Amino acid sequence: xxxxxxxxxxxxxxxxxxxxxxxxxxxxxxxxxxxxxxxxxxxxxxxxxxxxxxxxxxxxxxxxxxxxxxxxxxxxxxxxxxxxxxxxxxxxxxxxxxxxxxxxxxxxxxxxxxxxxxxxxxxxxxxxxxxxxxxxxxxxxxxxxxxxxxxxxxxxxxxxxxxxxxxxxxxxxxxxxxxxxxxxxxxxxxxxxxxxxxxxxxxxxxxxxxxxxxxxxxxxxxxxxxxxxxxxxxxxxxxxxxxxxx
Amino acid sequence: xxxxxxxxxxxxxxxxxxxxxxxxxxxxxxxxxxxxxxxxxxxxxxxxxxxxxxxxxxxxxxxxxxxxxxxxxxxxxxxxxxxxxxxxxxxxxxxxxxxxxxxxxxxxxxxxxxxxxxxxxxxxxxxxxxxxxxxxxxxxxxxxxxxxxxxxxxxxxxxxxxxxxxxxxxxxxxxxxxxxxxxxxxxxxxxxxxxxxxxxxxxxxxxxxxxxxxxxxxxxxxxxxxxxxxxxxxxxxxxxxxxxxx
Numbered sequence: 001x002x003x004x005x006x007x008x009x010x011x012x013x014x015x016x017x018x019x020x021x022x023x024x025x026x027x028x029x030x031x032x033x034x035x036x037x038x039x040x041x042x043x044x045x046x047x048x049x050x051x052x053x054x055x056x057x058x059x060x061x062x063x064x065x066x067x068x069x070x071x072x073x074x075x076x077x078x079x080x081x082x083x084x085x086x087x088x089x090x091x092x093x094x095x096x097x098x099x100x101x102x103x104x105x106x107x108x109x110x111x112x113x114x115x116x117x118x119x120x121x122x123x124x125x126x127x128x129x130x131x132x133x134x135x136x137x138x139x140x141x142x143x144x145x146x147x148x149x150x151x152x153x154x155x156x157x158x159x160x161x162x163x164x165x166x167x168x169x170x171x172x173x174x175x176x177x178x179x180x181x182x183x184x185x186x187x188x189x190x191x192x193x194x195x196x197x198x199x200x201x202x203x204x205x206x207x208x209x210x211x212x213x214x215x216x217x218x219x220x221x222x223x224x225x226x227x228x229x230x231x232x233x234x235x236x237x238x239x240x241x242x243x244x245x246x
Numbered sequence: 247x248x249x250x251x252x253x254x255x256x257x258x259x260x261x262x263x264x265x266x267x268x269x270x271x272x273x274x275x276x277x278x279x280x281x282x283x284x285x286x287x288x289x290x291x292x293x294x295x296x297x298x299x300x301x302x303x304x305x306x307x308x309x310x311x312x313x314x315x316x317x318x319x320x321x322x323x324x325x326x327x328x329x330x331x332x333x334x335x336x337x338x339x340x341x342x343x344x345x346x347x348x349x350x351x352x353x354x355x356x357x358x359x360x361x362x363x364x365x366x367x368x369x370x371x372x373x374x375x376x377x378x379x380x381x382x383x384x385x386x387x388x389x390x391x392x393x394x395x396x397x398x399x400x401x402x403x404x405x406x407x408x409x410x411x412x413x414x415x416x417x418x419x420x421x422x423x424x425x426x427x428x429x430x431x432x433x434x435x436x437x438x439x440x441x442x443x444x445x446x447x448x449x450x451x452x453x454x455x456x457x458x459x460x461x462x463x464x465x466x467x468x469x470x471x472x473x474x475x476x477x478x479x480x481x482x483x484x485x486x487x488x489x490x491x492x
Contacts, residue, residue, distance in 0.1 A: 092417045136405075148394065
């Protein structure tokens, strides 16, 4: 599905932006890049800024007119810094745009179109789109660098994709985080409670204090290993405490 | 509130990334930049890539150790490409992180900490944080450029901020989009309906076809001006149609 989402850059001036855009795409699982009449491509600067995404550059299509880039697309979203008075349907929020795009890309190609660094897209180019989107930004300074705009919209597309149940996106998890069993946890709580009394910290049966500290440790969600460290620490204290009188 | 959100860059190697990060910050309403032991700063490259955000660079603080950058913060989120086995609370999703950050920044400074381009943050630096976040990405190539990571997390912070009712964020709206009154719209629907019959398009009272086309135009949400253009077009057709027999 992500492979049906095409990034189209129109008349990009700085080849570095092409490279940075390719990298931005690849980090977000996108691979289809089309360049409409780029000022300079291929380019050492593009390759350099692409870092590990030079394959995206190598597979990029170069065309001379926007139409050639989007003919087969069922949805074409023009990214504009400023919404024009042209009455195209517009997405106020990139996340709404991304949900629509991801849904359409299940079936057919969809394009996100970005314009020139200084002047964006022409009115004719916007007219070739089905929708507009702009990235809400600081009203005093809202012009993002081209490759940054690509990164954000690619990120939103990836986000819309991974939030679907069928994407089965696996979040990274550190390896050592096995939780303890309830029995192990209960042993710890009991050990802690016992030492609260033995140390004279709780002279009365102060159920609230005991509960509060136990809740703290519960909230901390210690791993099995951490619990073991805590028990070890409690045992080290215990050697110095007077024996339990109860 | 956004002014209490601090971006901290640790030992950045490429001054261009510092400039691009400053620009990314400013587009998202952030202004507090702290540089921990940058390799080269100030720098022509930083200034150039900052574009219209050179004020952020001018106001940036330079310190020699991470602690100095975050002492007064109530929450410090370390951005890592790879989550470490260090059992810091982690945010799987930048949007969850942003909601927490925006809430805390109502009251006190909060920092987002980014590491070196190649090696990220050291374990000690992660330990100085209260939380970790990573940007979910392509498992085959998930290392974003530093300034791109700053752009995305800044964007998420801005998004969390603008989705709060009290932010009163105003979306751009093109100026000419006044909707028609219900009366004007009803006149149009009636005109359209009449011409569907006069043209012989509907030989029977085909309520469904008439409704379907009327629904299309309703869904299109024509502006007052567009409705006027449509009426003009219908009138132009009308001159050639046989008179209404009903």
